Amino acid sequence: MASEAAPRRARRRFLLLPALLLALPPFLDQYQQYVVNLVLVYIPVGVGFNLVVGNLGQLAFSNVAFFGIGAYTSGILMLKLGLPWWATLPPAGIMGALAGGAASVPALRGVRSFYLAVMTLAFGELMRWSYIRLESLTGGSMGMAVPSADVFGWALATEWRKFYVFLALAAATVIATDRLLRSRIGRAFMAIKDNETAAAAMGIATSGYFVLGFAWSGFVVGIGGAMFAVLVGHLSPDSFDLIELILQFAIIMVGGLASLTGSVLGAVVITATPQIFANFPGFQELIFGLLIVLVILFLPRGLASLLARLHPVFRDQYYDG
């Protein structure tokens, strides 16, 4: 029994890492702090995306739509209804989850692979068109200024303060998704990815898990969207275009498909590095494109597979033990 308990304890120890991050802010300047916060935004975004693409195995390009829907839900509720930011988190997640549920409909009707990709790509562009056209809500192509945020009256006036709130949210999404993946639900996702017929023969109601997987992904990514809204303070349709999609793909592919560690790692690597080059138009596309090409050719299971060799804690496991 002792040997079985070991990985669990090791995982707990691993959770101390975010705790160490708490001491980070004093060492960083304003801009570096912003980049760290951006990384924290992209952790839920990567986690949610990876669940659909990596675990459920669906070639769905709808993640940017979930992200945008979460961001705009939060922004609009703050601006139009005067809700405090913290109160917009659940609706942002729920709207994301609803969008996820909608995106699972084609999969339920048997649309798979390239066809699903084409369709969800169209869905994402349709959403971007909506942000431009629903001008009275979204501010159209000029975008909308997001009011300043607070958490239960505590104003998120500095990057530091955002950092602590974001860290808590990012950690919560990672832990919740980790629990999900280590249960029969996570195993059902993996089973469906591998062989839907065999999954059903195990008594797994595959349709339900399609909806659940997409909805959970939408929920988590929607929360990421709400975080993004307050971090950048200004939402515009351009933030949710194909370059954004490639960035999000780079996160999960460079980090490692179907790996929670990979999503986090990808968010760190992909979000932090290209900020240096953000001022050269085209450079991000070039770098992300090259990175994805290289990873597919030489490291198909991403950076997480390197870590997994170092310590079993980073290996994906789909049971509690």
Place this chain on the structure above:
Amino acid sequence: MTAEAAPLLDLAEVTVRFGGLKAVDAVSFAVAAGEVCALIGPNGAGKTTLFNAVTGNAAIAAGRIRFRGEDIQNLAPHEIAARGIRRTFQNGGLFGELTALENVLCGLHATIASGVAGVVLGAKRARAVERAATERARRLLDLMEIRHLEDRPARELSGGQQRMVEIVRALATDPPLLLLDEPAVGLAPPVRAQLGALIRRLAKETGLGILLIEHAIELVMNVSDRVVVLNYGAKIADAPPAAVRADRAVLEAYLGHG
């Protein structure tokens, strides 16, 4: 007590059509608890299609399929599995990225009563049922003496090991009926013999009903209580192995196909 008198699985005039072709043509037979029933026939005779009809993967055009007295022909595959009909697959149905243990846990899926909320919030009960399932899965692997494989991804296992894990997975919930689709394919003769002994033992000691598709004729003859022969979708024989071996129609069906 009609439940005891009724067979476990009862097929009546089952027909499956693919377009104009009758892949299975008005086939009737039954499998009782504790019985090993083999389904044989030349390639394309409709054996796997019949399996798919029983498990809900192929719609039947006519007839009825009863399991423990209940009509199941209109149920979805996962519902049929949850009622206790489990199967293995011709080309190996293990989930390659999951470990042997996780594969067996997938077999236990329907028995793990945990919901999204309980899992995500880390509820005690959800964790307890997950743990209990993990323990059961380990015990089952132990029983088949493949516990040492539990952490190996299924795709890294040998053919024989994969077959064993797949059988453990199919039997994890103690189902009353097991469907084996060519379990001996690709196995070395000694492993085949072990498999045959296992099939016999499972049926006789636990009362499991087994429906078996197999081309390895000596295995069929050794393990089955009864052999059903299909040819061009129709049943041409249904008798104990020795009688089938002597049956002229069966011989012709096989020889006719070369």
Place this chain on the structure above:
Amino acid sequence: MLIVLPQLIVGGIATGMLYALIALSMTVVYRATTIVNFGHGDLVMAGAYAIFVFTAGLALPFLPALLLAAGLLFLLGFGLHRLLMQPIMSGPHLSLAMMALAAGNVLRGAARLEWGNETLALARPYAQTSFLLGQTVFTMDDIVTTGAVLLLLLALFCVLHLTPAGKIIQAVFQSQRGAALVGINVNAFHGVMWGTGAALGAIGGALLALTVTLSPDIGVWTLLRAFAAMTLGGFGSLGGAVIGGILLGVMEKLLGFYVSTAFIDITAYVVTILVLLVRPQGLFGRPAARRI
């Protein structure tokens, strides 16, 4: 309102011809390799910029520039397949889709680094006049686009149906394994088809740059419309891609005029989503048999 209908249809057909050509060039790759090339739009874009460089930079006449660009894109398409796609051909669809998408991104990023986000103009090698036929105006742009695509379609049809090479291509389209059995080098064939698709796309890019605009983002814009055309006509059907493209062009114009101009932009997306949901085999295809 009805009086403008012929005018809308003429304009719609001209735009639709562009979609048709690009959808066709994607279908060639899809039929040959069963891969949907998510980077194809960026090859179209690269072709357009190549012509821009040859005409504006090197001051070549238009037609030689077009041929050079098509040749260059053939090499690019062939090279992409050989270096990036062939090594992962047996891999999951996700890798194939992402590889193509990422390669396209590299091209797009390179174009943006060099030329920025501003739109460029490709000088027309013909006078920008128009003709009046009854009530309907035919612009030179419409005529050139439609004429060029029709010529290409005719040429392609002749190659496919009248030459020995065309017969081989058709045979491989029917059965990949059969092709390998009769000794066709499948890898080389795939490479040539990627090259052909890219070269056809380059011509589409040239027409697009002439009559619409030239910017790094035209590739993505085109890709989504080509998808809609392919979906509408039935994914994988050469004729379907052409008809789907023309239909899409006409639908855009009709919806734009009779409903709202706002809908021009989303016709393609709505078409893609609706067709795949309701009739995945396209308007003209037969439902595929389901296999277990």
